[in-house]
Amino acid sequence: MVRFAERSSHHVFLEPESHESDWVYCNGIATSLPRDVQDAVVRGMPGCSRAHILMYGYAVEYDMVRPHQIHATTMTRLVDGLFLAGQINGTSGYEEAGGQGWLAGLNAARFATDVEPITLGRDLAYIGVMLDDLVTRTPVEPYRMFTSRAEYRLLLRADNTADRLTPLAREWGTISDERWTRYRVREARIEHLNTALDAARIDGKPLRDVVRRPEFTAADLARILNEQADRALTTVLADRQYEGYIARQRAEIKRQAAMETRRIPGDIDFHAISGLRKEAAEALTRFRPDTLGQAGRLAGVNPADMTLLVVILDRRRRESA
Ligand SMILES: Cc1cc2nc3c(=O)[nH]c(=O)nc-3n(C[C@H](O)[C@H](O)[C@H](O)COP(=O)(O)OP(=O)(O)OC[C@H]3O[C@@H](n4cnc5c(N)ncnc54)[C@H](O)[C@@H]3O)c2cc1C
Secondary structure, three states: OOOOOOOOOOOOEEEEOOOOOOOEEEEOOOOOOOHHHHHHHHHOOOOOOOOOOOOOOOOOOOOOOOHHHEOOOOEEOOOOOOEOOOHHHOEOOHHHHHHHHHHHHHHHHHHHOOOOOOOOOOOOOHHHHHHHHHHHOOOOOOEOOOHHHOOOOOOOOHHHHHHHHHHHHHHHOOOOHHHHHHHHHHHHHHHHHHHHHHHOEEOOEEHHHHOOOOOOOHHHHHHHHOOOOOHHHHHHHHHHHOHHHHHHHHHHHHHHHHHHHOEOOOOOOHHHOOOOOHHHHHHHHHHOOOEHHHHHOOOOOOHHHHHHHHHHHHHHHHHHO
16 A cells, blocks of 8 residues: 555445446546456455456556756757657646647747747746646656646636736737637726726725625626626626735735746856755756746755855856846
């Protein structure tokens, strides 16, 4: 027993596969143990003592690149112009592969036409969180993009995806004119709703204060403003209800922004920096982070190492000026 050794029971969901057969999928037994062990496990479950296994569990093995071998653009460090996406980068999942595939395709096209590659910030998109994790953390198991991995979850909401990414997608040339037009309509509607909300009062109180109550719903807002409870209205309400927390997250992002994107020259010899701890120099040499933001998230690099790194970068900048 390796995982959950302390537990005395484990749930397995028996899911009928079809109306036409008596096949049952045992959801919850991920295993590649030998067949006789799998037989014993299945037959040991209540109600399954006479079950036959039609397809045994098996392991899928594949090679992967390590985090220090790719950039957050998905381009390999070793071969310029070679972009990798999906399981080969250590992830598991359709969405994970799809997200990286989109970025890899876009950056490959940009590379081929001599345009700067793009990366997405952790505060902008889950794809950004995923790529940043992939280049700064050595995975101990296949990486899955859980929402809990994002520190700015209040900004990365499903309802505001279009607002976060459509203007950028327009710039990158990855959306149609039709989609852009639809976005501009949404943008105008959000502005209209915000103006109406700010102007409205209810029982003498400003509506913008009233909407902050957690029990206040989109239907309430629609009724009061005499508007449709559409997606734009949901976003406007969410932005108002989380306003305080969102402001705090934005302030934090702003505080870190300069550090986040400041580039680390590729030729720095970290071992030659006096005062830098050996563990930090090793992590930095191994991962070769492109930015200070990435460097700060490496295991083995602490805030004191970061302070020293900033001093060294400042000195280099002064010397080359
Ligand atoms: C049984 C099973 C169930 C799963 N269930 C889920 C699930 O429910 N939800 C989920 O999100 N994920 C699930 N996954 C994981 C998900 O399928 C993978 O993580 C995802 O498909 C990986 O996509 P990819 O593009 O990186 O790789 P792949 O989809 O494996 O694509 C790699 C492609 O490269 C081709 N290829 C390999 N070598 C060469 C070569 N030399 N030349 C040319 N082509 C080559 C292969 O034929 C393949 O088409 C499951 C995986 C398995 C095995």
